[in-house]
Amino acid sequence: MPRIFGTDGVRGLANGVITAELAVDLGVAAARVLVASGGFTGQRPVAVVGRDTRISGQFLEHAVVAGLASAGVDVLRLRVLPTPGVAYLTDAIGADLGVVISASHNPMPDNGIKFLARGGVKLDDALEREIESRLGEEWDRPTGADIGRVTPYAASVEEYAEHLVGTLDHRPSGLRVVLDCANGAAASVGPMVLRAAGVAVVTINDQPNGLNINENCGSTHLGGLRAAVLEHGADAGFALDGDADRCLAVDRTGATVDGDQMMAMLALDLHERGRLAHDTVVATVMSNLGFVQGMRRAGITVHQTAVGDRYVLEAMREGGFTLGGEQSGHIIMSEHATTGDGILSALHVLQRMARTGSSLRELASVVTRLPQVLVNVPGVDRTRTDDAEVAAAVAVEQDKLGDSGRILLRPSGTEPLVRVMVEAATPDQARDVADRLADVVRRRLAL
Incomplete structure (x- = not known):
């Protein structure tokens, strides 16, 4: 079977x-x-x-x-x-x-x-x-x-809500937030938790009917959240997904705050209070190089894993780390949860805002995201990304980028496809490098 x-x-x-x-x-x-x-x-x-x-x-x-x-x-x-x-x-x-x-x-x-x-x-x-x-x-x-x-x-909703609020040691009272519930599982408990923490909440997509979960809303569609934050003059907006295990945000100007930036804020908060185990945060290889650089400047090590929350969890357990996650907003705070928790992440980002008196935009600036280009190369042998000529081409391009860029070749887990990801100082530079490497992969690994 x-x-x-x-x-x-x-x-x-x-x-x-x-x-x-x-x-x-x-x-x-x-x-x-x-x-x-x-x-x-x-x-x-x-x-x-x-x-x-x-x-x-x-x-x-x-x-x-x-x-x-x-x-x-x-x-x-x-x-x-x-x-x-x-x-x-x-x-x-x-x-x-x-x-x-x-x-x-x-x-x-x-x-x-x-x-x-x-x-x-x-x-x-x-x-x-x-x-x-x-x-x-x-x-x-x-x-x-x-x-x-x-x-x-x-009592499931009430007990879970009480647990989440109980993880705070500094309540973010007085902040105004828009919460996109994705017409999903957090439509009831999400607003309940934020209000219990003293946050003024405007909710959108909080009327699930069984058919509208994730439909043009939530963490995969931030347009509605962005518009609501601007309309209501909110301090921030948070978007959950259908089962609320991930969360993305927008600042008061409508700019997106991704999982890397949220992890950076939480890592700094824990680090400053001596609660970031081994001064390390766990992230996948798809986290932006700007996140790694920002953490390095703060004296925090980034332990990188393969893509997937199960690999993040495994690394956290093996190393005894307390914070990890993905760019998608799936963030694990192991002091309080055994899996990613979007409501918990939003709560602790708000706590960081209240504790520092800083805006979400200011806190997110610890990560300067490098332009990232991803090129999918279909019709190739995904098992041969270690080909000598491909490896040599990657080494040459990485040497040119130096510390200001990064290259990652990822074979698909299910298709004859190789993904070429490049981060560089400018979008044009990233695109040029990605296209050159995609040509090499296409020529060398063609089926």
Whole structure:
């Protein structure tokens, strides 16, 4: 059987790839793996299940819950709650398993199923493979009193909100903010948290109807947020995605503040207070060189990983680091969360603004983003990016750029494609270097 788990659970077209039958089977398989492990403390294992606002989440939630309960797991239904909220409650409640039904920033027709281990951390690859191996197997079904119970957990939003506000030691009272909820899982809890922290909040895209999640809104479409910040004269604007595990911002002039800049602000705040473990922040190789340079000037080391939040998390755990993330706005503050949390990121950026008395624009200026050009070269052998002539061409161009630029060749994980990324002092210089290298890749690696 081919692997169905990707880098972030199982994801695809709802009722096409992600069917009710698959959801039931995944629930059963996950429950059987959990029961077989014997690691639970109660009479039966306990799972929590939450979802975003997609209409398909309703039937998928019922299907996953049915699979879990039929295999002898007690289930607490959290209903609509951001992914980081499910992760938090998995740990806070002491649940043996967490399940998130969401496709994050994907369009509404998609959905996904993601499992969390005890403590609210991502399931490791070995457990995912074991769950896959049990899909469709014959099994002995529990009966009578051994069947799991299903119970609504009514306080999920309030408990998660209380946790988030409790992470602050300096409340950003008096700031005026626009929050784009992406018509997603944070439509209720996002504004609740910011208001509880003393922030004056104008909300947009906070009326989910099951069909409008991420539709021309949220962290992938900042135009509406930009217009609302200017209209209301807000100090800042923050845009979440559908499951609120990422966040991007705009300053009071409407300029975009990306994940690199937000991470820089948070890193400086922790560094100045002696709470940035090992004076290091974890980022992927796609973080802008301007971020790396800004951190270096501040005496902060940047530990870079492959692209993907799972690699950031792995590096943070292995190195004992407290802050990491991606340019996309998926930021992990491990003192307070086990996954990226958009509301948490926004809260702590606002805290930094209030603590320093500086505007978001001023704080973002610690990172001077270098112009970045990305050229996709299709129809090539993505396994041969170590070709000697390609490597030599990259070395020549990097030598010309010196410390003022950066080159990265990234093979696609799924297509015959190589991505050539170049950062340089000017857009024209970046484009020229990228085009020259793309020509070399095209000539040397053509299929």
